[in-house]
Amino acid sequence: MKPGIELADKRVLVVGLARTGVATALFCSARGARVTASEESPEEKVREAAETLRKVGVTLELGGHQRDTFLEQDLIIPSPGVPFDSAHLVAARAHGVTVWSEIELAWRFLRGKLVAITGSNGKTTTTALTGHILESAGTPTLVGGNIGTPLIALVEQSSDTTVAVAEMSSFQLEAIDRFHPEVGVLLNLTPDHLDRHPSLEAYAAAKARIFENQDEHDAAVLNADDPASTPLAPSRPHVYWTSRTKRVAAGAFLLDGQIVFRHDGTETPLLRRDAIPLRGEHNVENVLAASAAAFLAGAAPEQIESGVRSFAGVEHRLEFVAEVRGVSFYNDSKATNVDATLKAIDAFAGGLLLILGGKDKGSDYTLLADALRQRVKQVLLIGAATGKIATQLKGVVPLERAETIDCAVRIAFDRAKDGDTVLLAPACASFDQFQNYEHRGRVFKQLVRQIAQESAAGGVKRAS
Numbered sequence: 001m002k003p004g005i006e007l008a009d010k011r012v013l014v015v016g017l018a019r020t021g022v023a024t025a026l027f028c029s030a031r032g033a034r035v036t037a038s039e040e041s042p043e044e045k046v047r048e049a050a051e052t053l054r055k056v057g058v059t060l061e062l063g064g065h066q067r068d069t070f071l072e073q074d075l076i077i078p079s080p081g082v083p084f085d086s087a088h089l090v091a092a093r094a095h096g097v098t099v100w101s102e103i104e105l106a107w108r109f110l111r112g113k114l115v116a117i118t119g120s121n122g123k124t125t126t127t128a129l130t131g132h133i134l135e136s137a138g139t140p141t142l143v144g145g146n147i148g149t150p151l152i153a154l155v156e157q158s159s160d161t162t163v164a165v166a167e168m169s170s171f172q173l174e175a176i177d178r179f180h181p182e183v184g185v186l187l188n189l190t191p192d193h194l195d196r197h198p199s200l201e202a203y204a205a206a207k208a209r210i211f212e213n214q215d216e217h218d219a220a221v222l223n224a225d226d227p228a229s230t231p232l233a234p235s236r237p238h239v240y241w242t243s244r245t246k247r248v249a250a251g252a253f254l255l256d257g258q259i260v261f262r263h264d265g266t267e268t269p270l271l272r273r274d275a276i277p278l279r280g281e282h283n284v285e286n287v288l289a290a291s292a293a294a295f296l297a298g299a300a301p302e303q304i305e306s307g308v309r310s311f312a313g314v315e316h317r318l319e320f321v322a323e324v325r326g327v328s329f330y331n332d333s334k335a336t337n338v339d340a341t342l343k344a345i346d347a348f349a350g351g352l353l354l355i356l357g358g359k360d361k362g363s364d365y366t367l368l369a370d371a372l373r374q375r376v377k378q379v380l381l382i383g384a385a386t387g388k389i390a391t392q393l394k395g396v397v398p399l400e401r402a403e404t405i406d407c408a409v410r411i412a413f414d415r416a417k418d419g420d421t422v423l424l425a426p427a428c429a430s431f432d433q434f435q436n437y438e439h440r441g442r443v444f445k446q447l448v449r450q451i452a453q454e455s456a457a458g459g460v461k462r463a464s
Contacts, residue, residue, distance in 0.1 A: 002108055003178050005075075008032035013070060015089075016079030017041070017049040023150040024077050024102050029056045036073075038065050071095045077102055080146070080171040101175035103145065103168065106152035108178075112162035115293050116145070118173060118210050119187025119229075121340045122286045123147075125278070126187060127167040128314045129290040130297075133307030137299045139163055146172060163297050174206040180213040183296050184237070185221040185289055189228035190339035208232040219296045221289060224248050240296065242288035244281065252292040259288060261295050270295065271305035278311070279318050280347030316441035318347055321448045324455050326418030329409075329448045333441030335425035338363045342371050344425035350375040351420040353412040355405065358428030358440070360385040365392040365427065372397045378415055380408035384432040404433070405440065409447040422448075 010033045014025040017039040029035045035053075038061040043050055050060055061069055070076065070092040076099045078089060084099075093099050107114065117127045124147050131143035142154045145166030154164055166181075173179075189204055211220050211234035223229050224241040233239050240251035240263075247253050252261050257273045270291050276284060291304050299307070313319065314334075321329040332344045336358075345352065345368075354376045356365075365388065372379065373396060380402040381389055390399055402408035405424075412422040424444045434440040 002180075005105070005108055009034065010074045011072060012036070013038060013073040013076045014079075015039075015065070015076060015082050017046045017053075018079055018081060020102050020150045020152070021077075021079040022049045022052060023153040024079075024105065025053050025058050026056060027105075027152050027155070028077075029053075029058055035059065036061060036069060038062075038069055040064055067091060071097065073097050075100065075105075077105055078175065080169055084171070084174050098177075099175060100177055101172045101179075103151050103166070103172045104176045104179045106150070106155055107180065109155045110151065110164060111155075111158040111160050112140075112164060113183070113297065114181040115163060115165045115183040115185070115297055116168050116181035116210055117166070117185040117187070117289070117293070118168040118170070118207050119185070119223075120190040120207075120337065121343060122187045122282060122289070123167045123169075124334060125283065125314050125317050126185065126286045126290045126293075127165055129286065129308070129311050130293045131165040132311050133290060133294040133299055133304055134163055134165065134297060136307040136310065137294070137303035139298065141165060165293075168210060170203055170206040173209045176209055176212070178213055179209075181210065181218070183219045183221065183293050184210040184214060185293055186210060186223070186229050186232060187285070187289055188223050188226040188339075189232070190337065204228070204232065208234075211237065221251065221292050221296070223285060223289070224251070224253075225285070240292055242285065242292055244284055244288065252288045252295070254284065254288065259291055261292065261301075268295075268301055270301045271308055275305055275309050277309065278313055280343060282343035282346070283318075316438060318344060319441070319445075321445050322452050324413065324448070324452045326420075327413060327416040328421045329444075330421060330423045331441045331444050331448075332423065332425040333430070333437045333444060335427060336429050336437055337361060338365060338367050338427050341368060341425040341427040344423060345371045345375050348375060348421055348423070350377075351417075352376045353378050353380065353416055353420060353422045355380045355382060355402075355408045355412065355422070355424045355444075356389055356426055356428070357381045357383040357385050358426045358430050358434075359383065359432040360388055361429055363427060365389045368427065369393060369396045377420065378412070380412055382408050382426070382433070383428060385428050389427075405443055406447055409444065409451065413451055 012028045012033040014037045036059040042063045070088040135141040140162045142164040146169045147167040214237035218237040220237045224243040241248035243253040259270045316333040319331040335341045378398045430440040
């Protein structure tokens with residue numbers, strides 16, 4: 001039995017009025033809680049959210065957080081963008097106030113099974129693919145979490161027969177209490193969000209909490225090829241591994257061009273490697289994890305293969321945009337850290353003009369050097385991290401400070417030769433110039449479409 005919570009007449013504070021905060025405030029209000037929503041931004045920046053919440057009687061605190069408001073609550077739900085160690089949250093916990101992430105509250109009301117997926121890279125693709133496989137197999141499936149629809153917004157649609165597949169961020173997992181997925185997946189672990197977490201160890205510990213409350217009836221899936229993840233394998237649930245390079249004791253692995261699932265010594269073929277429509281070896285890892293999660297959630301091998309074959313990919317993840325006069329454009333705006341950018345570069349044989357930059361997250365860009373030398377002809381730098389990246393990669397390949405994405409796209413197209421690829425894989429967050437990585441990706445695609453239209457009309461000529 002899940003631990004319950006009665007929200008009626010509880011004083012609940014929701015911190016942050018982005019998508020998750022609004023969904024959480026509406027959920028708690030509908031269950032009779034006395035909800036206050038606190039937001040740093042002034043009303044003109046959150047007007048739509050404010051109007052929605054006022055209509056259901058939520059008290060609003062806009063333009064800054066008041067310490068006393070935090071101390072007067074029974075429960076506080078901070079949005080993922082609110083640091084768990086912020087002064088007001090620390091004070092509230094010291095005062096005895098319960099502070100949970102939205103996924104903890106949602107899980108207590110969610111019915112059916114939960115497949116929770118985390119990792120530094122590949123979360124969104126793996127989550128979407130797992131959901132697609134299960135949905136294609138006829139399983140009543142809900143997909144959300146950090147991928148778009150907050151988990152708490154899926155509660156009303158859940159039933160005893162549904163499987164919810166949810167992407168989980170470290171920000172969400174660091175504030176759980178009893179959160180307990182039936183299947184937990186940790187894809188990989190590389191340095192990320194070190195502008196938010198005090199150390200790589202703290203970041204890893206937050207990710208590992210996905211397994212914290214699992215027991216012997218549950219399944220934990222980890223990447224045997226990722227040395228940073230393997231020490232985080234839990235002791236209580238059944239552990240299943242994924243590997244592109246070797247046979248595993250239990251789990252999904254690649255053998256002679258076939259993905260196979262091994263359990264209790266029995267090996268079950270799931271699909272051929274050449275059935276995977278996604279580009280890049282990192283996506284083979286994502287397919288291994290999604291196949292394992294779907295198999296553990298009840299999908300049959302033929303359903304897994306069919307689901308993988310029909311999966312169209314996810315927007316902003318190595319997304320093909322267009323080919324214009326022999327130059328291909330790919331949008332990987334979701335590559336918000338160095339490891340993701342390395343994986344994106346590795347998906348191409350060479351001839352790349354790479355757009356890098358944005359808001360730095362404490363990354364070491366020197367790790368890109370070898371890959372750049374091998375496959376990248378030129379780097380176009382944008383955003384606030386331009387100076388740091390230029391310093392760390394000086395002399396590796398030609399670098400040009402384009403500053404903005406529109407300049408970068410134009411310069412890249414002008415410098416590209418037939419057969420080259422312009423790749424947006426920034427290795428940075430987007431918040432210096434964009435609302436989020438989706439906004440950045442949409443702007444990139446629109447710029448490419450403009451070039452395509454101008455080129456078709458004879459208005460754009462490349463220097464080559």
